[in-house]
Amino acid sequence: MQSGEAFREIFWNIDHHWLMQALLVLVLFLFVFFLVRIIRLTRIGIPVARSDRPGKRLWGSFRDAILQVKVLSEKKSGIIHAMMYFGFLVLLVCTITIAFDTYLGTHFINGHFYLYVISLGGDIAGLLFCAGVAAAIVRRAVNKNLETKVSDIIILVILLLVGITGFTIEGLRIAAADDPWRMWSPIGNLVAYAFSGIDEMQLVLWHRVFWWIHLVLAFAAIGTWTCTKLVHTFLIPLILYRRQLDNAAILPFVDLEDMDIQEIGVHTIRDFTTKDLLDSEACIRCSRCNEVCPAFTTGKTLVPMGFMQGVRAQLRLEGPEIKATRRHKHKNDVTEGVQGARKELTLMPVVGASIKKADLWQCVTCGACTEACPASIEIAPKVVKIRTHQVSMEGAFPNEAQSTFRALETNGNPWGTGWQKRMDRLADLEVLTFAEHPNAEWLYWPGCSGAFDDRNNKVTAAVTQILKATGVDFAVLGNEERCCGDAARRMGNEYVYYQLASRNIAALESYGIKKILTQCPHCLTALSVDYPQLGGSYEVIHHTQLIQRLIGEGRLKPSRDLSASLAYHDSCYLGRYNHVLKEPRLALAAAGASIVEPNRHGKAGFCCGAGGGGMWLEESQGTRINVERAKQLLSTNASQIVTGCPFCLTMLSDGIKALDSEVSVCDVAEIIWNSTLYQSDRIEPK
Amino acid sequence: MRIAVFVKQVMDPEAVLAFDESGALVQNEQNLIIDAYSEYAVERAVQLKEELGFEVIAVTIGDENSIPAVRHALSMGCSEAYQVSDPDQLCTIPELKAQVLAAVAKEVSADLVMGGCMSADTGRAQVMPRVAEILGLPHVNKVVEMRLEGNLVCTKSEVNDGIAEIDVQLPAVICAQEGLAEPRYPSMWDIMQTRKKTIQTRSVNEYATSCASTSHLAVVLRLKEARKSGSIIEGETLSEVVQKAVSALRDEAKVLWGA
Ligand code: SF4
Ligand code: SF4
Numbered sequence: 001m002q003s004g005e006a007f008r009e010i011f012w013n014i015d016h017h018w019l020m021q022a023l024l025v026l027v028l029f030l031f032v033f034f035l036v037r038i039i040r041l042t043r044i045g046i047p048v049a050r051s052d053r054p055g056k057r058l059w060g061s062f063r064d065a066i067l068q069v070k071v072l073s074e075k076k077s078g079i080i081h082a083m084m085y086f087g088f089l090v091l092l093v094c095t096i097t098i099a100f101d102t103y104l105g106t107h108f109i110n111g112h113f114y115l116y117v118i119s120l121g122g123d124i125a126g127l128l129f130c131a132g133v134a135a136a137i138v139r140r141a142v143n144k145n146l147e148t149k150v151s152d153i154i155i156l157v158i159l160l161l162v163g164i165t166g167f168t169i170e171g172l173r174i175a176a177a178d179d180p181w182r183m184w185s186p187i188g189n190l191v192a193y194a195f196s197g198i199d200e201m202q203l204v205l206w207h208r209v210f211w212w213i214h215l216v217l218a219f220a221a222i223g224t225w226t227c228t229k230l231v232h233t234f235l236i237p238l239i240l241y242r243r244q245l246d247n248a249a250i251l252p253f254v255d256l257e258d259m260d261i262q263e264i265g266v267h268t269i270r271d272f273t274t275k276d277l278l279d280s281e282a283c284i285r286c287s288r289c290n291e292v293c294p295a296f297t298t299g300k301t302l303v304p305m306g307f308m309q310g311v312r313a314q315l316r317l318e319g320p321e322i323k324a325t326r327r328h329k330h331k332n333d334v335t336e337g338v339q340g341a342r343k344e345l346t347l348m349p350v351v352g353a354s355i356k357k358a359d360l361w362q363c364v365t366c367g368a369c370t371e372a373c374p375a376s377i378e379i380a381p382k383v384v385k386i387r388t389h390q391v392s393m394e395g396a397f398p399n400e401a402q403s404t405f406r407a408l409e410t411n412g413n414p415w416g417t418g419w420q421k422r423m424d425r426l427a428d429l430e431v432l433t434f435a436e437h438p439n440a441e442w443l444y445w446p447g448c449s450g451a452f453d454d455r456n457n458k459v460t461a462a463v464t465q466i467l468k469a470t471g472v473d474f475a476v477l478g479n480e481e482r483c484c485g486d487a488a489r490r491m492g493n494e495y496v497y498y499q500l501a502s503r504n505i506a507a508l509e510s511y512g513i514k515k516i517l518t519q520c521p522h523c524l525t526a527l528s529v530d531y532p533q534l535g536g537s538y539e540v541i542h543h544t545q546l547i548q549r550l551i552g553e554g555r556l557k558p559s560r561d562l563s564a565s566l567a568y569h570d571s572c573y574l575g576r577y578n579h580v581l582k583e584p585r586l587a588l589a590a591a592g593a594s595i596v597e598p599n600r601h602g603k604a605g606f607c608c609g610a611g612g613g614g615m616w617l618e619e620s621q622g623t624r625i626n627v628e629r630a631k632q633l634l635s636t637n638a639s640q641i642v643t644g645c646p647f648c649l650t651m652l653s654d655g656i657k658a659l660d661s662e663v664s665v666c667d668v669a670e671i672i673w674n675s676t677l678y679q680s681d682r683i684e685p686k
Numbered sequence: 687m688r689i690a691v692f693v694k695q696v697m698d699p700e701a702v703l704a705f706d707e708s709g710a711l712v713q714n715e716q717n718l719i720i721d722a723y724s725e726y727a728v729e730r731a732v733q734l735k736e737e738l739g740f741e742v743i744a745v746t747i748g749d750e751n752s753i754p755a756v757r758h759a760l761s762m763g764c765s766e767a768y769q770v771s772d773p774d775q776l777c778t779i780p781e782l783k784a785q786v787l788a789a790v791a792k793e794v795s796a797d798l799v800m801g802g803c804m805s806a807d808t809g810r811a812q813v814m815p816r817v818a819e820i821l822g823l824p825h826v827n828k829v830v831e832m833r834l835e836g837n838l839v840c841t842k843s844e845v846n847d848g849i850a851e852i853d854v855q856l857p858a859v860i861c862a863q864e865g866l867a868e869p870r871y872p873s874m875w876d877i878m879q880t881r882k883k884t885i886q887t888r889s890v891n892e893y894a895t896s897c898a899s900t901s902h903l904a905v906v907l908r909l910k911e912a913r914k915s916g917s918i919i920e921g922e923t924l925s926e927v928v929q930k931a932v933s934a935l936r937d938e939a940k941v942l943w944g945a
Contacts, residue, residue, distance in 0.1 A: 261878070395873035402871045410698050410717045420702040420714055495874035 008109050008118075008181075010102055012173060013207050020215060027223040034226035035234060041319045042277035044270050044326070050242040057241045064374065065237035071374045074288060080135045084159075087129025091166075094122045119184035123170075127187055130163040146287050147305070155228050158221050165214035167191050169207055176203035235282035236375045242275050243376050248367055249525050249577045251384055251489065253533040254392075256498045264494060265389030268347035269314045269354075270322055272382065277319075279377045280311035289369035289379060292600075294607045294629075295362040299622025302359040304369045304379050310354035311382070318347055350386055360386055361398050364625065365490050365612030366572040371603055380612070387492030401491055404616040408496050412482035412503075413448040414616060422451045423478035429464045433478035434511045440475035442467075443513045445527070447520040448483050449646030455653065456519075456646040462673040463519055463543050469676070470555040472546075474517065480507045484526035486573075491613035498534075501526070505536035516540045519669075521574035521645045522611075528578075542574060544644045544668045548583035551590045551672075558591035558675035566593045566671070567638035569629070569652060570605035571645030584644050584668045591675040596636045606632060608655075610647035630655030634663060641665045688741045689731045690791045691764065692801035692813070693724035695748060695755035699806055709907030718751055720758045722864070723802020729867035730832060731800050732763035738834065741765045743794050747786055749773045753885060760880040761872035767883070768794070772890040779903070784816030786893040791821060796857070798839070803828045803861035818859035825859035826852050830866055 011017065051057075064070040068085060072078040097108040097118065109118060137156045140148040171191025174182045175198070182189045195203060225231065244250065254264050266272055289304040290296045296303055325345055351357050365380040373379075390396045407416030423433065426446065434440060444467065449456040467474050482500045489497035508516075516538050518524045528540040550556035566588055574580045581602050585595055600606035607614075609625030619625065630652055633641050641656070641663060643649055652665045697703075701716035720728075731742045744759035746752045747770040756767040770777075770786055777783055791799050799821070804811035811827075818825035826832075830849070831842035840853045844863050872880075919934065921927040936942040 256874070259878075259881075264874070392874040395871055395876065397871075399868075405871060407700075410719050411700055416700050418698070418700045418702040419717070493874075495877065 008114060008179075010098060010109060012177065013204055014211055023215075023219055027219045030223040031226050034224075035231065038226065038231060038235070038281050039278075041315060041323065042274050042281060044315075044319050044322045045272045045274040045277045046270075048242070048273040048275050050244075050275060053245060056245060057243070060243060060245075061237045061240040064240050064376070070376070073374075074372075077139065077286065077288075080132050080139060083128045083132030084136065085132075087125040087127070087132060090121055090125030091129060094118050094125075115181060115184045119181060120186070123185050123187045126163055126166055130160060130167075133160040133163065145290070147285060151228065152285075155221075155230060158217055162214065162217045162221060165210055165217060169210045169214055171195060172203050172207035172210060176200055176207055229284055232282050232284045232375070235278060236284075239275065239278050239282050239375055239377065242278070244378060244381075247525070247529045247577060248370060248378070248381075249365075249529050249573065251381060251388075251530070254388070254494045254498075256494065263389070264392050265387070265492065266382070266385040267349055267389045267393065269311070269318050269350060270347070271350075271385075271389070272311070276378070276382055277311070277315055279375075279382075280308050280315060282375050283308040283312065283377055284375070285309065286374065288372045288374065289377070292368040292372045292604065292606075294364060294366060294368065294609065294625045295359075295622075298625050298628050300359070300362045300619075301356060301621060302362040304363075307355050307359070307379065307382070308377060311350070314348065314350065314354050318345075321345065322347070351390060355383075355386065357390075357396075358621075360390065361617055362619075362621070363612060364572075364607045364609055364614040366607035367576050368572070368604065368607065371576060384490055384492065384612070387490075388494055389492070391492035392494050397492065398617055400618050401613070401616060404491075404613075405488065405493055405496055408483055408485075408488055408493075408500060412500060413452055414483060414487060415448070415452055417452050419482075420479055422481060423476075425451060425457050425460070426464075426476055426478065429461055431464055432475045433480075434475045434513070435478070435480075437475040438511055440473050441515060442472060442474040443508070443511075443516045444474045444476050445481065445484075445516050445518045445520075445523055446476065447518060447523045447646065449650070450519045451481070453646065453650065456649060456667075459519065459646065459649070459667040459669055462667065462669040466547060466550070466556060466669060466673050466676070467517075470550050472550075477507055477511075484520075484523040485530070486522040486526040487613045487616060489526070489530060490611070491616070497530075501531060501534055501536075505531060505534055508536060508538065514538060517543060517546055519543050519646065521571045521578065521580075522647065524578055525573050542578070542580055542583075542644065544574070544584040544587060545580060547669060547672055548587045548590075551587055556672070556676060558587075558672050560590070560592035562592040562671070562675050564593055564639045565596050565637075566640050566642045567596050567598055567633045567636040568601070569598070569608070569633055569641060569643040569648055570601055571643060571648045572605060572607050572611050574644050575605050576603055580644070584642075587668055587672055588642060591672055593642075593671065596638045598632045598636050600632060608643075608645075608648040608651035610645075610651045615647050615651070624655065624658070626651040626655035627658050628655075630659055630661070634659065634661055639663070640671075642668055642671055644668050687738070687797050688743060688795060689734065689798045689800060690743050690745055690794050690796035691724070691727050691731045691759065692787055692799070692817075693728060693744050693746050693755045693759050694721045694802070694805050694807075695719070695746065695752045696721040696805055696807040705909055709909065718754065720755045721802055721805045721807070722869075723804060723806065723862055724755065724759075725762075725869040726864060726866040727800040727802055727860070727862035728759045728762050728764065729869040730862065731798075732870075733867060734834065735763060735765065743768060743796065745787060745790050745794075746770070747772055747777060747783055747890065749775060756885055757880055758872070760883055760885075761876045762870055763876075766794075767885045768888060769885050770888045770890050770893065777890050780810055780812035780816060784813050784820060786890060787813065788817045788820040789893040790888070791817065798856060799823070799859045801859075801861060803863050814859055814861040821857075821859070823857050823859050824854040825861065826854055827861045828863040829860050830863050832860060832866065 068082050071081050100106045101109050133156050137153060140146055140152055167187055168191060170185060170188030172195060174185065174188050174192035175195040182192060285305055287305050293304050322345060351360060360383060363380060363383045365384060367380050369379045370376055404414050407414055411417060411419045446460045450460040482503050485497040485500035488500065516527055518527060518540060521542060524540055524542050527538060568585060588595055606629050607625060608629050641652060643652065644667060649665055649667060656663055656665060695718045698717040698719050702714060704712040706712055734740050735742045742764040743766045744756045744764040745768045746756045749772060753769055756769055760767050768790060770790060777786055799817060801814045803814065815825055826841045826843050828844040829841045830844055833840050837856045838853050839856060839858050839860060842849050842851050919927055919930050921930055
């Protein structure tokens with residue numbers, strides 16, 4: 001027989017098709033019903049416009065959901081998942097083609113396509129699928145960190161049984177019908193051998209029984225698909241489509257000039273956006289976020305996965321009631337609408353229900369969780385939105401933050417040093433202010449650390465010398481500069497942030513400043529991500545970017561004889577949030593350094609503990625994040641640690657001191673300037 | 687029950703200060719903030735309001751720069767606010783201030799008058815006791831703890847060598863010392879609500895009989911001299927050292943005569 005003539009009789013040995021069809025209708029109904037219910041439940045949130053740039057959005061969904069790129073970024077669980085997923089996908093295609101043949105009269109189950117794709121492909125896919133599900137069961141049973149629930153195991157077992165019964169009926173059919181194409185179904189064929197010798201009538205009977213068992217199991221899986229965690233197969237592509245395409249540090253704009261403002265930040269579950277709520281429903285409890293979270297891994301009580309589950313539980317608990325009240329209101333009083341309904345319900349605050357008060361302040365807003373999450377679920381912005389409500393509406397925050405807030409309010413810097421002193425050390429470096437040099441091309445923004453902190457003053461000195469030596473035309477705002485407001489905003493204090501930012505913007509506008517060079521990644525974020533919301537749009541770059549540019553243009557020539565091995569620490573707000581990863585490394589390499597990377601680096605970098613206002617908060621639980629990071633960096637055996645952020649510099653220096661190590665921590669600018677000095681004719685090496 | 691709390695807007699203690707020849711401050715856009723001692727008083731008063739449902743009236747005196755102090759007090763939870771406007775800074779010495787504030791306390795029929803035991807800028811510590819004197823009320827100074835038991839104010843107050851427990855009958859004047867209460871940080875919401883409240887303004891001329899005549903005036907202000915470093919007296923023998931020490935005390939320090 002020619003393989004081109006191969007075919008398989010559909011519904012061989014099976015009667016009562018109507019029963020199957022009736023069940024299918026029921027199952028599909030349940031499937032749609034549960035899916036619609038979840039999506040409608042998340043509609044109680046505030047709508048977000050996340051539908052611009054559809055091409056980019058679609059590509060993201062395709063890459064991370066369909067192609068599983070992010071899932072596969074973690075080897076073990078990624079491969080297990082991919083086996084289940086791709087196996088399932090092929091089996092789904094097989095099933096659909098069969099359905100086509102049956103109901104639409106196509107002839108897919110024929111010839112080469114049947115042999116190669118349906119028979120062989122299906123068999124291999126089935127094997128992958130079963131192996132993947134079995135591995136997942138073992139992993140869930142063994143790994144205690146996953147917080148596996150009984151329902152997780154039940155779902156997996158059902159899926160495994162679907163696979164096993166599938167092979168069983170295949171084997172029975174091959175054995176009973178003595179399929180001539182049996183070699184194309186290697187697994188089924190193996191199963192068939194196991195049945196050899198059994199009476200044909202028996203085989204036919206067994207086939208029928210298993211066929212129905214297989215069907216019931218598969219239909220049970222499909223019917224409950226969208227009310228179990230398997231719904232993630234739909235929700236994750238959806239939230240990936242609606243992911244944050246702009247800078248991940250973006251926070252919702254709060255208009256403080258609006259005198260009628262009623263609520264800001266997130267107080268109850270309905271203050272979240274629909275995307276936030278969908279995030280919580282899509283979370284599949286893979287715990288990747290926990291594994292990378294600096295707070296969780298240093299023994300604090302913050303559990304990012306738990307937070308997502310908390311939001312979900314609260315949504316399940318209160319969502320239906322909120323929805324019902326709204327619908328009721330709409331019917332009874334169209335004019336009053338949603339606002340009217342808002343007042344009546346008494347809802348639980350999210351603090352205390354979804355997240356504990358203490359945990360709220362342990363997050364350093366580093367974004368590592370979102371980076372690691374296969375669904376890119378946004379966690380830090382949710383934390384900040386809750387803080388915003390706590391601080392701005394309730395005045396509730398850890399005690400130690402009060403002095404920082406007050407210092408920012410009165411003197412525009414977190415230490416509370418008299419604002420008139422901001423220019424002192426810059427004046428020593430003979431830097432001009434914009435008042436003195438109004439036409440400068442660049443505004444150099446040393447930031448509070450660069451102006452007030454002793455250690456970071458040395459970085460300021462290095463940056464200034466580089467700018468001067470390369471003839472960059474620059475000036476500073478001097479005493480007109482205020483803290484950028486990043487820490488205030490990410491600690492939830494919109495009011496102080498607004499005061500600082502609007503003053504800064506007024507100063508920037510008064511000089512018509514266009515280009516800004518920041519020394520601190522937090523200033524970089526505030527100026528480039530936060531300020532446009534208040535009407536201040538500038539070209540803002542970080543000093544490591546300018547340094548790299550100057551080296552590239554040949555204006556800055558570091559000597560290439562720095563033989564040291566340096567460990568580069570990525571600041572979260574420089575690397576992860578602003579994608580400045582290459583430039584500092586290229587600059588260091590240009591000075592001849594060999595860079596050793598700690599395990600966690602680049603986009604997966606580990607926070608120093610200062611982000612999200614962590615610099616100004618106490619760490620009372622667990623071990624210290626900066627010490628943990630210092631350990632990671634020291635384990636590279638590098639002779640020096642380099643970073644591009646003043647807070648990282650402070651935090652890591654302290655961490656290293658705590659570990660009694662002598663290894664020094666420097667800024668990229670210092671390394672480059674020192675290396676330039678030695679070869680320069682103009683300046684004698686010291 | 688009504689509590690009058692006197693508050694003062696002062697220069698930020700972190701501000702950069704410089705003085706001219708005459709000892710007057712060189713204005714350098716120093717920030718003004720509510721005085722820390724005022725805040726202790728306001729906080730405790732507001733706590734009493736929350737515990738017992740009192741009315742708390744914040745009162746300040748000064749030019750328009752003093753208004754933020756009462757606004758801040760309102761944001762912290764005071765029920766009403768008064769500003770005695772003194773645009774020409776006629777009433778800057780404690781004696782006159784006390785006269786005015788005592789009159790306001792009477793006007794608002796305060797059962798309890800509170801304020802800082804001193805202010806962080808001038809540190810003269812006179813206004814509150816003077817107010818008590820004018821009103822003929824008992825006062826407790828440097829109070830670090832206070833509670834109300836019926837008509838009795840039970841206080842703990844800092845004295846030179848410890849803590850004194852002093853109970854006084856209402857009406858009374860209580861001067862807050864650091865530690866009386868941990869001032870709260872008004873949330874943005876509180877601040878926005880306060881924007882809608884009005885501050886009642888009075889003119890200083892309504893109260894002070896005569897702003898010019900006072901019993902004492904500052905003649906000259908001088909900066910405290912920087913502390914000189916000490917010196918170690920050395921010598922071969924003990925008697926030599928003693929000899930040197932004595933002559934230093936007599937000739938340099940001028941604390942010994944005749945020896
Ligand atoms: S942002 Fe960082 S600290 Fe916060 S939950 Fe995520 S990983 Fe943890
Ligand atoms: S938030 Fe993302 S990474 Fe964390 S458990 Fe849920 S799906 Fe996994």
